[in-house]
Amino acid sequence: MKNRIFYKAPSGATADIIPFFDKESFHLFYLHDFRDVANHGEGTPWYHLETRNFVDYKALGEALPRGMVNDQDLYVFTGCVIKTDQKYHIFYTGHNPHFRKDGKPEQAVMHAISDDLSNWTKLPEDTFFSPLEGYEPNDWRDPFVFFNEEKKEYWMLLAARKKNGGSVRRGCTALCTSTDLKKWMVAEPLWEPHYHYTHECPDLFKIGKWWYLIYSEFSDKRMTRYRMARNLSGPWYAPKDDQFDGRSYYAAKSASDGGIRALFGWVPTKTNNEDAGSWQWGGNLVAHEIFQRKNGELGERPLKSIKKHLSKKTLYFSDTIDVDATGRCEFKKIDIQLPETYMISLDINMSKYTNRAGVSLRRNHTKDEGYVYIFDASRQRFAFDRFPNSPWHLENFQGVSRHLLVIPRKKYHLDIIVEGDVCVAYVDDNIALSSRMHQNEGQPPALFSIDGKTSFSNIKITTD
Known part of the structure; x- marks a missing residue:
């Protein structure tokens, strides 16, 4: 492209x-x-x-x-x-x-x-x-x-x-x-x-x-x-x-x-x-x-x-999506066909015991694999990775992360900009994190939560 x-x-x-x-x-x-x-x-x-x-x-x-x-x-x-x-x-x-x-x-x-x-x-x-x-x-x-x-x-x-x-x-x-x-x-x-x-x-x-x-x-x-x-x-x-x-x-x-x-x-x-x-x-x-x-x-x-350029056309909007994953990991698919260039904007609020939560990109639900931007309460960081990662074999996204104080019941705003295989995320208009994705092109995004309930709100996907 x-x-x-x-x-x-x-x-x-x-x-x-x-x-x-x-x-x-x-x-x-x-x-x-x-x-x-x-x-x-x-x-x-x-x-x-x-x-x-x-x-x-x-x-x-x-x-x-x-x-x-x-x-x-x-x-x-x-x-x-x-x-x-x-x-x-x-x-x-x-x-x-x-x-x-x-x-x-x-x-x-x-x-x-x-x-x-x-x-x-x-x-x-x-x-x-x-x-x-x-x-x-x-x-x-x-x-x-x-x-x-x-x-x-x-x-x-x-x-x-x-x-x-x-x-x-x-x-x-x-x-x-x-x-x-x-x-x-x-x-x-x-x-x-x-x-x-x-x-x-x-x-x-x-x-x-x-x-x-x-x-x-x-x-x-x-x-x-x-x-x-x-x-x-x-x-x-x-x-x-x-x-x-x-x-x-x-x-x-x-x-x-x-x-x-x-x-x-x-x-x-x-x-x-x-x-x-x-x-x-x-x-x-x-x-x-x-x-x-x-x-x-x-x-x-x-x-x-x-x-502004990527806000011209709205492809998807939802007021609220709750993902209840108490004691487990849960994904909720956003069933949409995305162009090569788009922006996802949303607010995320994790419950007291939620371990990790975030947005999955290019998620292949048949193969159960994709990429994630993840709010990690256990390690107090915001990170990019594949999830689930391959057993034993290491996918090379180690260290693609930022320190972030992840506080339960606090609302965080997330913007993700994607063009081709490059993705960039911004948390609260304050920190940025870039990466790449090489697999599952054309697969839809999803929202996920691990070990607790997470509320996603003002979910909007837009493009030029």
């Missing part, structure tokens, strides 16, 4: 999205992974999308071409876009995995300029590498540049690794400074927590009195997280819930139009398009709105334009 809301490159996959707002449009540059070396060659270029509503994406083609096999930027990896009075600038990672065997750094920061966001000129003379002292030579990537009004200079944040310390805890957010965007001086790291291998794709912004540093944890957890501080010198505090979305959402960066701030990440594909497959690098673009909660922490909610 042609993904409209959750954009996917037509040949290959959409990886790290670099967002930039300009002249009433969000410009989304992304790493295009062709996944076809035989026909497309090695390396990743940047491609360019434009949108004003997060529903319609205009594909503008290749923005930054990759280099040749002997060039530093065989892989044009993540970076940023900024605008000065005269020019647009891209700072990006030039990556060449073949250089290490020759004793040359794999990664460097590189620079390109443009007058129109479409035609870019690379400036190889501005390339610079990790300093010889203090930093690993092959981890110097993902530049994020902004103008520091207080210091009256440009700051560049980088995903880097120190040479000393625990071998898997050397990651830091490196800092470089410049007055002309051409020559950069390495300063002390902005953040050096000593507990990640690397924190990729740094992003920084301020709302009110708080600064927010977004990064992606390069580890087996594979999540986008954030820290917050009153000023850029720190200290950087960890909120109680420091993640955006779940482990099937990565490399997210944000941009604002002056009103909303949107977060753009990708939901990975799976090997062989199978539930048991491993999560891959790159997939479909998924955007959330992020906002500041009353306590200063950040939350996620669906973008209004997407909800």
Whole structure:
């Protein structure tokens, strides 16, 4: 299918999205992974999308071409876009995995300029590498540049690794400074927590009195997280819930139009398009709105334009459906044929002894299998999984969850947006959780409860 809301490159996959707002449009540059070396060659270029509503994406083609096999930027990896009075600038990672065997750094920061966001000129003379002292030579990537009004200079944040310390805890957010965007001086790291291998794709912004540093944890957890501080010198505090979305959402960066701030990440594909497959690098673009909660922490909610688009036609409505499953597990089928793109909205209220409850997607009632978004009172979390899972054999949805205080007799609102095999759920316009479904296409949804009664109300299924 042609993904409209959750954009996917037509040949290959959409990886790290670099967002930039300009002249009433969000410009989304992304790493295009062709996944076809035989026909497309090695390396990743940047491609360019434009949108004003997060529903319609205009594909503008290749923005930054990759280099040749002997060039530093065989892989044009993540970076940023900024605008000065005269020019647009891209700072990006030039990556060449073949250089290490020759004793040359794999990664460097590189620079390109443009007058129109479409035609870019690379400036190889501005390339610079990790300093010889203090930093690993092959981890110097993902530049994020902004103008520091207080210091009256440009700051560049980088995903880097120190040479000393625990071998898997050397990651830091490196800092470089410049007055002309051409020559950069390495300063002390902005953040050096000593507990990640690397924190990729740094992003920084301020709302009110708080600064927010977004990064992606390069580890087996594979999540986008954030820290917050009153000023850029720190200290950087960890909120109680420091993640955006779940482990099937990565490399997210944000941009604002002056009103909303949107977060753009990708939901990975799976090997062989199978539930048991491993999560891959790159997939479909998924955007959330992020906002500041009353306590200063950040939350996620669906973008209004997407909800409006998917609310044009009502396919199903019910005031209330009760599922009484005291001492057992019970599913109630919603007998409806669904299109490829739709939204489910409802309220859920679990009784005192209900263990788990939620919504099942693509539920095959003959085979008794499907996918679930589940409110789990026993583990105090909101999660995605297959249910029932295969006996002994592991379906690979481990860790696709969010911490959530699940309280009996409390009403929670749930929105689920589905397009093709990508699904995204939002609880109380506050947290998001994305995933994929590869089986049972065309099967209807169901409501379920385990070990107690659950009341579902205001159940609505809509589409465009």
